[in-house]
Amino acid sequence: MKKTIVMMLIAIFAVSMLLMGVGCKKEAAPAEEVAEEAAPAEEVAEEAPAEEEAEAEAEEPFPSTISGEVTFMSYWTGGVEAEALDMIAKKFMEDYPNIELTIIPKPGDEIYTVIQTNLASSDPVDSFMFWPDAALKPFVDQGLVAPLTDIYEAMNYDEIAPGVYNWARFPGHGDTPYALPINKLVFATFYNIHKFEEAGIEKVPETWEEFLDVCQTLQDAGIVPTARSAGTIGLPHWSWLDRFGTRTMDDYGSFLQSVKDLSIDWTDPRFTKACSYWDEMLPYWHPDSTSLTYGDIYMMLARGDIAMQTLGSWIIGSYETEMGMVPFEDYDMFTFPIIDPDIPIQETGNCNSAQLSMAGKDNIAAQAWIAYWMRPETQEMYCNYTSNAPAIEGIKIDSPMISKISSVFAGRKLCYQFQLGAGLHDLVVAEVEKRSYGLITQEKLAENLNNIYAEWREKEE
Amino acid sequence: MIPAYAMIALIIFFPIGFTVYASLLRWRGEGFDMKFIGLQNYIDMFNDPRFLNSLYNNIIWIILYLILPMIGGFVLALLLNTNLKGQTFFKVVFYLPGVISFVVVGIIFSLIFNSSHGMLNEILRALHLDILAKQWLGSRLLALPSIIIASSWQYVGFCMILYLAGLQSIPMDVLEAAEVDGAKFHQKVFKVIIPLLKPVNVVVVMITLINSIRVFDLVYVITHGGPFRATETIGFVMYDVSFRALLWGEGSAYGVFIFLLTTIPSIIYVRHMLKTEVSY
Numbered sequence: 214m215k216k217t218i219v220m221m222l223i224a225i226f227a228v229s230m231l232l233m234g235v236g237c238k239k240e241a242a243p244a245e246e247v248a249e250e251a252a253p254a255e256e257v258a259e260e261a262p263a264e265e266e267a268e269a270e271a272e273e274p275f276p277s278t279i280s281g282e283v284t285f286m287s288y289w290t291g292g293v294e295a296e297a298l299d300m301i302a303k304k305f306m307e308d309y310p311n312i313e314l315t316i317i318p319k320p321g322d323e324i325y326t327v328i329q330t331n332l333a334s335s336d337p338v339d340s341f342m343f344w345p346d347a348a349l350k351p352f353v354d355q356g357l358v359a360p361l362t363d364i365y366e367a368m369n370y371d372e373i374a375p376g377v378y379n380w381a382r383f384p385g386h387g388d389t390p391y392a393l394p395i396n397k398l399v400f401a402t403f404y405n406i407h408k409f410e411e412a413g414i415e416k417v418p419e420t421w422e423e424f425l426d427v428c429q430t431l432q433d434a435g436i437v438p439t440a441r442s443a444g445t446i447g448l449p450h451w452s453w454l455d456r457f458g459t460r461t462m463d464d465y466g467s468f469l470q471s472v473k474d475l476s477i478d479w480t481d482p483r484f485t486k487a488c489s490y491w492d493e494m495l496p497y498w499h500p501d502s503t504s505l506t507y508g509d510i511y512m513m514l515a516r517g518d519i520a521m522q523t524l525g526s527w528i529i530g531s532y533e534t535e536m537g538m539v540p541f542e543d544y545d546m547f548t549f550p551i552i553d554p555d556i557p558i559q560e561t562g563n564c565n566s567a568q569l570s571m572a573g574k575d576n577i578a579a580q581a582w583i584a585y586w587m588r589p590e591t592q593e594m595y596c597n598y599t600s601n602a603p604a605i606e607g608i609k610i611d612s613p614m615i616s617k618i619s620s621v622f623a624g625r626k627l628c629y630q631f632q633l634g635a636g637l638h639d640l641v642v643a644e645v646e647k648r649s650y651g652l653i654t655q656e657k658l659a660e661n662l663n664n665i666y667a668e669w670r671e672k673e674e
Numbered sequence: 675m676i677p678a679y680a681m682i683a684l685i686i687f688f689p690i691g692f693t694v695y696a697s698l699l700r701w702r703g704e705g706f707d708m709k710f711i712g713l714q715n716y717i718d719m720f721n722d723p724r725f726l727n728s729l730y731n732n733i734i735w736i737i738l739y740l741i742l743p744m745i746g747g748f749v750l751a752l753l754l755n756t757n758l759k760g761q762t763f764f765k766v767v768f769y770l771p772g773v774i775s776f777v778v779v780g781i782i783f784s785l786i787f788n789s790s791h792g793m794l795n796e797i798l799r800a801l802h803l804d805i806l807a808k809q810w811l812g813s814r815l816l817a818l819p820s821i822i823i824a825s826s827w828q829y830v831g832f833c834m835i836l837y838l839a840g841l842q843s844i845p846m847d848v849l850e851a852a853e854v855d856g857a858k859f860h861q862k863v864f865k866v867i868i869p870l871l872k873p874v875n876v877v878v879v880m881i882t883l884i885n886s887i888r889v890f891d892l893v894y895v896i897t898h899g900g901p902f903r904a905t906e907t908i909g910f911v912m913y914d915v916s917f918r919a920l921l922w923g924e925g926s927a928y929g930v931f932i933f934l935l936t937t938i939p940s941i942i943y944v945r946h947m948l949k950t951e952v953s954y
Contacts, residue, residue, distance in 0.1 A: 503809070635918060636915075
């Protein structure tokens with residue numbers, strides 16, 4: 214019996230070793246073989262159009278004759294986003310018949326660790342989806358992400374997507390772009406129209422005082438005005454901090470930059486002032502806010518358990534496509550109210566972006582894949598399926614809500630949201646969270662954050 | 675035997691050894707830039723209020739876990755150790771939660787404990803006991819006991835099975851002799867049955883202790899350590915530090931601490947308890 218068990222263990226071990234050895238990437242077909250395969254197709258085409266097509270192909274930065282294999286890691290694992298990704302991948306492989314694209318889905322929760330270990334391994338993915346700005350910076354600093362200067366120039370990206378220009382550039386790396394934003398997400402206050410009508414609210418608030426009046430009116434009508442959550446499971450309260458910051462600071466972007474480059478002193482009166490608005494909101498949160506997840510909150514708005522919530526524009530796809538809500542009948546949006554009329558209007562947003570690993574840097578097929586997202590037809594397909602705002606200008610959007618948001622936010626200064634790198638973000642947010650619920654004073658918050666930053670700077674050295 | 679030892683070395687000793695080594699490094703998890711810093715990770719850990727908070731939560735977990743599922747399992751085993759009709763059915767029913775995935779258990783109890791629509795508060799309101807309808811998962815005081823109750827519900831069947839096996843191994847003549855001597859039921863339980871169940875108790879206590887110290891799954895699913903870190907356990911903090919903050923040196927220190935915390939008391943307890951045998 215003992216011998217049998219030992220032999221089984223040895224067999225399992227041997228099979229494991231074998232499977233580890235099998236996990237190697239196939240080499241892409243050499244260029245000469247690709248040319249031989251392409252030759253019969255060229256012979257079939259008519260002569261004159263073939264010449265014109267060849268000229269057009271030569272000008273096209275990523276011609277359809279490109280061949281190779283591409284791996285792409287994505288955290289769109291479900292819902293309309295995953296469906297859209299699947300559609301675009303299929304279309305891509307139709308347009309590039311010689312490219313084999315493999316999508317590797319990974320849940321968003323795990324993506325930091327998975328990407329970190331994958332990029333540092335001996336067989337990283339060619340390309341991956343992530344969030345630019347502070348989240349991506351550690352990977353850029355480690356030299357794990359390839360510069361995209363050639364793609365930007367080939368696709369004229371800085372001209373066609375000026376709004377997200379800075380999000381792909383990083384301090385310490387000059388003007389080199391490392392990320393390709395594939396959409397643009399902004400934060401708006403979405404509200405349940407039926408609940409507003411039930412409370413007799415006819416006009417959306419434009420000023421902070423009007424906003425508090427609306428909250429009180431809702432509460433008096435027995436309707437919970439809004440909700441938040443606690444911890445890393447839920448709607449991050451930094452999105453509310455962003456709202457307060459954009460409405461009380463002259464240049465919220467520069468404040469955020471000092472937060473991201475660890476130069477801030479958290480006793481900064483700008484931060485103190487922005488945080489003071491938490492206290493006025495305390496009576497209006499859902500009573501169970503601290504146990505709610507992000508998914509709970511946007512569902513609660515749809516069900517009418519809360520009347521309004523500040524959410525990213527990505528929610529439109531879920532509301533309309535998944536839940537069948539009708540814009541302007543079931544729900545609508547307004548921009549966060551003005552707190553200080555002397556402060557210029559600013560907003561925050563974020564985006565999803567595509568990047569190349571250093572393995573994908575010289576993989577022309579991988580470059581073609583991420584550049585594919587910048588084609589107007591791809592942007593149109595993706596944005597209209599998911600009701601997301603496009604990264605590039607001039608895209609025709611069917612969603613009336615996205616069109617409204619685009620027109621409302623047009624011309625407003627947009628900076629990337631409050632977002633720090635892995636680890637530091639959670640530490641800071643945990644302290645801000647306590648302050649936002651009135652559990653610690655502003656002085657204690659500043660002290661705790663300064664201590665966290667001091668320790669973090671020491672570790673960075 | 676060499677292949678077997680090689681296997682054990684590869685899958686047990688090497689990971690433990692590497693984790694101990696990693697705990698002595700400043701290793702940010704960004705690439706392989708490691709710096710030997712000795713015991714600094716441990717010093718930082720013991721000075722970290724977050725670690726102390728999680729240790730406190732684990733102590734609460736141990737205390738409640740030694741009471742709720744252990745005593746609950748023992749009582750169920752006593753009840754089922756009779757010629758009750760439908761005994762097998764009840765054994766299955768009570769043991770069933772133990773085979774349900776912890777994710778499912780977490781989701782079930784998240785719904786039960788939901789303060790707005792959860793079953794618990796709906797029942798309390800229906801009984802006009804609104805004052806008892808609390809924020810079970812949103813309150814810093816109640817969130818941890820709520821998760822422990824969920825975990826106890828899942829674990830009590832396992833304790834029941836172990837105690838039942840122990841009860842069925844007690845010779846009937848010992849119990850009959852106690853009856854003949856005039857022992858009442860509670861006297862039989864405390865003076866005869868419990869002492870004779872010492873070997874089973876050793877196993878149950880050790881497994882309960884280990885599970886209480888390394889708990890992570892339900893915390894992750896139900897509250898993710900919230901609200902305001904009120905339900906964070908050492909296992910959860912280890913995960914958070916290692917896989918969200920990517921501080922693998924610090925995370926390894928947590929791992930070594932958990933390992934020592936589960937291993938050393940287990941060895942001491944088992945050696946002590948097994949020295950003192952009970953027989954009649």
